[in-house]
Amino acid sequence: MSDHDQHTPVSLRGLSADDPHMQPAARRPRVVEGWIGLLFLLGIALLVLFAVAFVMNLAPWTLGATLGGGAVSLGAGLIAWGKYLMPRGPFVEERHPLANSESDRDAFAAAVVERGGGIIQRRKFLGGLLGTGMGVFGVVSLFPLVRSLGPMPKGTLFHTDWTAGSYLVDITGRRVNVSDLAVGSITTVYPEGFENTDNGQAVDQTVLIRISNENFTTMKGRESWAPQGYVAYSKLCTHLGCPVGLYEQQLQLLVCPCHQSMFNVANGALPNFGPAPRPLPQLPLMVDSQGYLQSQSDYKEPVGPGFWER
Amino acid sequence: MSTTSRKATPTSRYGKVGHVLNELDDRLGVAKGGRTFLDKIFPDHWSFMLGEIALYSFMVLMLTGVFLTFYYVPSQTVVTYNGSYLPLFGQHMSEAYASTVNLSFAVRGGLLMRQMHHWAADIFAGAIVVHMARVFFTGAFRKPRELNWTIGTTLLVLAIANGFLGYSLPDDLVSGTGIRIMFSIILSVPLVGTYLAFFLFGGNFPGTDILARFFILHVLVIPLIILGLVGAHLFLLVRQKHTQFPGPGRTETNVVGSPMFPVFMAKTTGFLMFVTGVIALLGAFAQINPIWQFGPYVASRISYAVQPDWYMGFLDGALRIFPAWEFTGFGHTIPLEVTLPAVIFPGILFTAVYAWPAIERRYTGDNELHNLLDRPHNRPKRTAAGVAVTMLLTMLFIASSTDVIANYFKVSLNTVLWAMRILVIVVPLLSYPLAYRIAKEMQGVAGVGKRKVTNVVVRTDDGEYIATPAPVYADDAHHELDPVPVPTFIEGAVETSGDDEAEFETTPGVRRVER
Ligand code: HEM
Ligand code: FES
Numbered sequence: 001m002s003d004h005d006q007h008t009p010v011s012l013r014g015l016s017a018d019d020p021h022m023q024p025a026a027r028r029p030r031v032v033e034g035w036i037g038l039l040f041l042l043g044i045a046l047l048v049l050f051a052v053a054f055v056m057n058l059a060p061w062t063l064g065a066t067l068g069g070g071a072v073s074l075g076a077g078l079i080a081w082g083k084y085l086m087p088r089g090p091f092v093e094e095r096h097p098l099a100n101s102e103s104d105r106d107a108f109a110a111a112v113v114e115r116g117g118g119i120i121q122r123r124k125f126l127g128g129l130l131g132t133g134m135g136v137f138g139v140v141s142l143f144p145l146v147r148s149l150g151p152m153p154k155g156t157l158f159h160t161d162w163t164a165g166s167y168l169v170d171i172t173g174r175r176v177n178v179s180d181l182a183v184g185s186i187t188t189v190y191p192e193g194f195e196n197t198d199n200g201q202a203v204d205q206t207v208l209i210r211i212s213n214e215n216f217t218t219m220k221g222r223e224s225w226a227p228q229g230y231v232a233y234s235k236l237c238t239h240l241g242c243p244v245g246l247y248e249q250q251l252q253l254l255v256c257p258c259h260q261s262m263f264n265v266a267n268g269a270l271p272n273f274g275p276a277p278r279p280l281p282q283l284p285l286m287v288d289s290q291g292y293l294q295s296q297s298d299y300k301e302p303v304g305p306g307f308w309e310r
Numbered sequence: 311m312s313t314t315s316r317k318a319t320p321t322s323r324y325g326k327v328g329h330v331l332n333e334l335d336d337r338l339g340v341a342k343g344g345r346t347f348l349d350k351i352f353p354d355h356w357s358f359m360l361g362e363i364a365l366y367s368f369m370v371l372m373l374t375g376v377f378l379t380f381y382y383v384p385s386q387t388v389v390t391y392n393g394s395y396l397p398l399f400g401q402h403m404s405e406a407y408a409s410t411v412n413l414s415f416a417v418r419g420g421l422l423m424r425q426m427h428h429w430a431a432d433i434f435a436g437a438i439v440v441h442m443a444r445v446f447f448t449g450a451f452r453k454p455r456e457l458n459w460t461i462g463t464t465l466l467v468l469a470i471a472n473g474f475l476g477y478s479l480p481d482d483l484v485s486g487t488g489i490r491i492m493f494s495i496i497l498s499v500p501l502v503g504t505y506l507a508f509f510l511f512g513g514n515f516p517g518t519d520i521l522a523r524f525f526i527l528h529v530l531v532i533p534l535i536i537l538g539l540v541g542a543h544l545f546l547l548v549r550q551k552h553t554q555f556p557g558p559g560r561t562e563t564n565v566v567g568s569p570m571f572p573v574f575m576a577k578t579t580g581f582l583m584f585v586t587g588v589i590a591l592l593g594a595f596a597q598i599n600p601i602w603q604f605g606p607y608v609a610s611r612i613s614y615a616v617q618p619d620w621y622m623g624f625l626d627g628a629l630r631i632f633p634a635w636e637f638t639g640f641g642h643t644i645p646l647e648v649t650l651p652a653v654i655f656p657g658i659l660f661t662a663v664y665a666w667p668a669i670e671r672r673y674t675g676d677n678e679l680h681n682l683l684d685r686p687h688n689r690p691k692r693t694a695a696g697v698a699v700t701m702l703l704t705m706l707f708i709a710s711s712t713d714v715i716a717n718y719f720k721v722s723l724n725t726v727l728w729a730m731r732i733l734v735i736v737v738p739l740l741s742y743p744l745a746y747r748i749a750k751e752m753q754g755v756a757g758v759g760k761r762k763v764t765n766v767v768v769r770t771d772d773g774e775y776i777a778t779p780a781p782v783y784a785d786d787a788h789h790e791l792d793p794v795p796v797p798t799f800i801e802g803a804v805e806t807s808g809d810d811e812a813e814f815e816t817t818p819g820v821r822r823v824e825r
Contacts (some may be wrong), residue, residue, distance in 0.1 A: 005548065012485050014637070014797035014798050015794065015797040019794075020791055021791055021794055022797075031800055047389075055317060055417065057418055060419070060421040060422045060594070061594045061595060062385045062594075063419055063422045063594065064425075064426070064590050064591060064593045064594020064595065065595070067422075067474065067590045067594075067595045068586075068587045068588065068589070068590030068592075068593070069586075069587065069591065070587070071583045071584070071586045071587030071590060072583070072584055072587030072588060073586030073587075074580075075579075075581060075582070075585075075586075075588075076580065076584060077578045077580070078577075078579055078580030078583065079576070079577050079580035079581060079584065080580075081580070082313065082568075082572070082573050082574070082575075082576030082577035082580060083577060085567075086573045087573065087578060088791075089354070089567065089568050089569075089573070089791070089793065090354065090559070090566045090567060090568070090791060090793040090794075091349075091351055091567065091568065091569055091793055091794060091795060092347060092487040092559065092565065092794060092795055093351035093564060093565045093566075093795070093796070095351065095562075095564055095565060095681060096562045098369075098454060098549070100552065104592045107467030108744045112554065121542075127441050139513070142576040144695050146509055147509075147733070149509040149510065150508045150509040150510070150511060150512040150513050150517070150519075150570055151508060151512075151513055152508070153507075153508045153514075153810070155510075156515065157504065160583035168333030171610075188610055195324055198516055198517070198518070198609070199514070201514050201608060201609040201610050201779065202490075202515055202609035202610075203514065203515075204610065208408055215598075216601055229550040231705055235610060239494075239629075239634075239647065239648070240490070240491045240494040240495065240629070240648060241363050241490050241491070241493070241494045241515070242487055242490060242491065242612055242629050243447065243609070243610050243611065243612045245611070246412055246614070247432070255417075257612050257614050257713075258487065258491065258612075259626075259629055259630040260630070260712065261634075261721055271634065273723070273724065274630075274634070274727075275629060275630065275631075275633070275634050276634060276647075277634040277635070277636035277645065277647050278636065280513035281689060289579070303587050304494070305494040305495045305497055305498065305645060305648065306497075306498065306636055307498065307503055307504050308499075308500050308501055308502075308503055308504060308641045308642055308643060308644065309504060309643075309645060309647070310638075310641070310643035
């Protein structure tokens with residue numbers, strides 16, 4: 001006991017059982033005991049039911065209800081036991097200072113500074129070399145961890161699988177003909193041969209919209225890109241790369257469901273709302289002699305979200 | 311027991327248990343420390359329970375998680391589903407998705423375990439946040455406990471990270487979109503982003519490696535780090551002892567409350583069962599992440615209601631309302647509309663949280679040891695700062711459902727967007743002075759923060775009403791007992807009223823008292 005304890009002096013041996021600290025906090029311990037017993041019984045019953053439900057392979061909710069109900073009952077009973085039937089206290093514990101005496105601290109510091117420092121200071125050169133060696137070891141051990149993880153990005157992000165003359169196919173691999181889409185309809189296309197590849201799905205995905213029956217110009221310089229009103233844009237949102245999957249036909253807006261960026265289809269897919277910073281890149285199209293749609297070339301700029309080298 | 315001198319004889323005054331303890335002490339020397347540990351005092355205040363919720367939901371996560379690993383296959387190999395869930399029959403999907411669907415429908419107890427795991431993850435993160443708020447607003451992070459604040463913050467970061475990784479594993483349409491967004495966020499980091507993203511994913515999105523990598527991080531690496539940090543957290547807690555609110559008999563140099571054994575042990579074990587049970591009930595009755603409804607991830611498909619788990623909401627909100635400010639120049643692009651809200655903002659936020667104890671120490675010049683807690687209203691500036699940050703995060707969280715709000719209130723998306731942009735700035739700015747004002751006012755209210763005492767209103771014979779404070783415990787003259795050390799023995803026989811009472815008398819503390 002230290003000097004700040006101005007409270008009831010207590011015997012070191014113990015408290016009398018009559019001491020109010022040792023009494024249960026419940027006014028009628030017997031009644032509480034009964035309730036706790038009931039809770040325990042309920043818990044046991046529910047857990048047994050859980051076993052039954054599990055063996056009989058009943059619906060998942062019955063498993064959770066019995067397991068959860070059982071655990072909650074047992075838990076509630078035990079909490080009540082601790083709260084109402086155990087000594088109510090309050091009890092006290094002294095807090096001994098963590099800090100050591102001045103001389104202990106000095107002895108510690110002396111060992112670190114004088115012993116360690118003395119030995120290293122005398123061989124500064126070796127110490128420096130050791131430090132460098134450990135540093136190099138640390139950096140070098142990162143190499144297998146980091147470098148073998150994946151390929152260098154190189155030009156990957158700058159091009160897609162679209163090339164001059166790629167046929168536009170839908171997800172089943174069927175080529176798209178100019179007679180396929182009515183004005184106002186939309187579909188997702190891939191370069192032929194890539195509709196089932198990861199890259200085709202994730203990078204090459206392109207929305208094809210028919211916005212009129214005539215050749216259409218979305219922007220200056222793109223006069224020949226949309227034959228017979230077929231306009232194709234990269235489906236990768238320029239914000240974070242979600243597929244721009246919603247089409248507002250009346251407003252001619254492509255909408256990204258992720259953060260609601262909107263792109264004006266008739267106007268070079270210029271974003272007119274939301275966090276997307278750039279228009280969707282447009283894919284220049286042409287029509288072959290049988291009316292099948294082809295790309296004139298790859299996209300003229302990287303598709304999808306921004307990155308440093310872009 | 312430490313009070314008996316150790317003899318060569320293997321017998322103990324305390325029978326078999328005493329004997330086992332003696333044998334243990336012979337080998338490990340645990341008697342003294344063990345006794346101190348049993349006497350360790352836990353303050354009786356509900357807010358000390360929040361950390362326990364986090365701990366117990368983490369235990370549920372580990373147990374249910376191990377169950378899930380038995381069935382989940384972390385593979386992106388495409389398979390044709392031929393399981394029991396008919397709407398997906400014959401569809402192509404990754405093995406990961408197929409195995410999660412099977413886990414939900416074909417494995418006995420599988421759906422319950424999945425839903426419990428997911429609920430436990432949400433509760434885990436939530437409990438950490440609320441626990442942290444308690445520590446912040448009461449100043450429990452002050453010297454000597456700064457290190458535990460740092461560990462706790464790291465635990466929150468890891469909980470969020472592991473939650474995201476786990477959420478990604480089923481490879482359904484919603485979580486796959488989440489991974490796509492994460493790839494783009496990493497890509498947005500200036501200078502090294504492209505390399506980071508390619509290395510992490512083993513190539514351009516989606517690559518073939520990401521689920522296997524997420525899996526091992528999710529089930530091994532991060533849980534191990536969390537486990538180690540939880541251990542360190544609890545070790546420091548025992549070493550430094552609990553803080554406590556000021557009150558009768560409570561000083562900077564003691565701790566007042568209930569002892570580890572038996573009171574706290576009973577309550578906390580009960581609470582472990584209770585938390586587990588509640589998670590099981592949620593798993594049974596509250597559907598969460600019904601991945602079979604979302605369908606498998608196909609990169610060119612998108613689900614309309616894309617919403618991450620709640621702890622990622624503030625990032626999603628920030629991404630939604632940040633203006634489209636891409637920087638281009640000097641031959642490079644910095645997608646600031648992504649980098650600022652999703653990399654730099656959380657970076658600043660968590661740096662500030664980590665640094666808060668140091669910031670406050672610098673500001674107040676207070677380098678004292680603190681074991682008594684602050685009442686929030688007594689530290690109006692800290693409280694107001696905490697409220698402002700909470701409001702900022704809340705507004706960002708709300709901003710993650712701009713589309714839902716627009717639909718619900720039938721207003722234009724544009725209106726909601728601008729409203730949120732304004733609210734995100736204005737609400738925190740206004741809440742600071744408001745919280746400061748309220749805290750200051752509360753300082754003047756007598757009895758704030760004191761334990762509430764029930765008044766008993768009595769009508770006297772003259773018809774006058776008088777209110778007298780009732781005892782804290784029924785039939786007890788004491789309002790607050792003075793704290794006493796945990797006794798070694800319970801002394802003295804008490805008269806018993808019948809034979810059936812006898813058992814009570816011999817069990818310390820579990821004694822029937824006639825009143
Ligand atoms: C910090 C702790 C953890 C958090 C926050 C967490 C969170 C999550 C979440 C949110 C999911 C998605 C569940 C769904 O709806 O399908 C998940 C899945 C999973 N978790 Fe954890 N988890 C944690 C620890 C663990 C541990 C320790 C293991 C195993 C040892 C584990 C194994 C798994 C497995 C195998 C899955 C995929 C199966 C599935 O999605 O159903 N988790 N986790
Ligand atoms: S990904 Fe399209 S708006 Fe964010």
